Amino acid sequence: MTDVASSPAVYHVLLYYHFVPIDDPEGFSAEHRQLCEQLGLRGRILVASNGLNGTVSGPVDACSAYMRSLQADPRFSDMPFKVDVVPGHVFQKLFVRVKSELVTFRTDHQLDPRRRTGRHLSPQDYHAMLQREGVVILDGRTDYEFDLGHFRGAIRPEVASFREFPDWIREHMADLKDRPILTYCTGGIRCELLTAFMLEEGFTDVYQLDGGIVTYGKDPEVKGALWDGKCYVFDERIAVDINHTDDRQVVGRCHHCGAPTERYVNCANLDCHRQHLSCEPCEERMARSCSAECMEAPRHEILVQE
Numbered sequence: 374m375t376d377v378a379s380s381p382a383v384y385h386v387l388l389y390y391h392f393v394p395i396d397d398p399e400g401f402s403a404e405h406r407q408l409c410e411q412l413g414l415r416g417r418i419l420v421a422s423n424g425l426n427g428t429v430s431g432p433v434d435a436c437s438a439y440m441r442s443l444q445a446d447p448r449f450s451d452m453p454f455k456v457d458v459v460p461g462h463v464f465q466k467l468f469v470r471v472k473s474e475l476v477t478f479r480t481d482h483q484l485d486p487r488r489r490t491g492r493h494l495s496p497q498d499y500h501a502m503l504q505r506e507g508v509v510i511l512d513g514r515t516d517y518e519f520d521l522g523h524f525r526g527a528i529r530p531e532v533a534s535f536r537e538f539p540d541w542i543r544e545h546m547a548d549l550k551d552r553p554i555l556t557y558c559t560g561g562i563r564c565e566l567l568t569a570f571m572l573e574e575g576f577t578d579v580y581q582l583d584g585g586i587v588t589y590g591k592d593p594e595v596k597g598a599l600w601d602g603k604c605y606v607f608d609e610r611i612a613v614d615i616n617h618t619d620d621r622q623v624v625g626r627c628h629h630c631g632a633p634t635e636r637y638v639n640c641a642n643l644d645c646h647r648q649h650l651s652c653e654p655c656e657e658r659m660a661r662s663c664s665a666e667c668m669e670a671p672r673h674e675i676l677v678q679e
């Protein structure tokens with residue numbers, strides 16, 4: 374028997390999305406917010422006429438009640454949840470927002486992943502494909518997410534936000550249309566759009582990692598193999614482990630000196646606050662500033678008191 378009183382609080386983080394028509398996003402959102410508030414959940418939830426996308430944290434019982442509630446709704450009965458164990462909340466607040474599209478992705482194509490999208494591969498099949506000759510591995514996230522960790526051999530897209538992908542792909546991948554393309558992203562939702570776009574653009578052999586990187590890292594068979602570094606996540610943890618094999622490399626590099634590091638810090642200039650990778654000596658030397666200019670800034674939270 375475990376002593377419940379002395380064991381640390383057990384919380385869960387849930388990550389989920391589902392493309393399904395929601396007729397009244399405003400009404401759905403208001404009800405949904407109420408449910409989350411009652412359960413004491415925190416996080417970010419997006420509601421659109423074409424689906425639901427969210428990540429929340431809360432006590433285990435509350436998260437279970439939330440999943441049961443959604444699964445009782447026929448629209449979400451088959452929506453998969455990725456579940457992580459954490460010691461406490463990983464969000465400060467609850468945000469439930471209505472958006473016109475679930476994922477912002479500027480393109481002239483009408484994309485509907487429920488109708489046409491890249492083929493979903495299980496972690497095992499994806500792991501096998503990663504090692505096949507001639508495949509192109511495309512990271513479906515932004516450049517700073519790539520820099521903390523990625524699949525070995527993947528292309529680093531030079532995009533600072535997801536909506537920049539269409540232009541980037543047209544400029545940099547036009548000669549790869551007949552190659553097998555493997556895409557991946559954190560939880561899977563971005564690849565639904567990305568691969569749908571690539572098919573519309575004439576790519577012929579496009580695959581996406583089902584359930585995203587976080588699911589791949591939990592798979593008992595592949596154990597995150599061929600992933601290097603960590604996976605960037607959009608909550609207070611910032612980075613999570615994916616590769617649980619012995620064959621894992623650190624790929625993050627200090628923004629200042631280039632030394633291997635997986636430490637993200639926020640710039641101490643309050644008017645910048647830019648998140649950047651920094652080794653410990655550089656953090657001290659730079660007073661946790663991302664640049665020499667920020668070190669001189671009037672609203673520097675470390676230096677200004679001196």
Ligand SMILES: [Zn+2]
Pocket residue numbers: 627628629630631632651652653654655656
């Ligand atoms: Zn450094």
Ligand SMILES: [Zn+2]
Pocket residue numbers: 640641642645646647662663664667
């Ligand atoms: Zn800065």
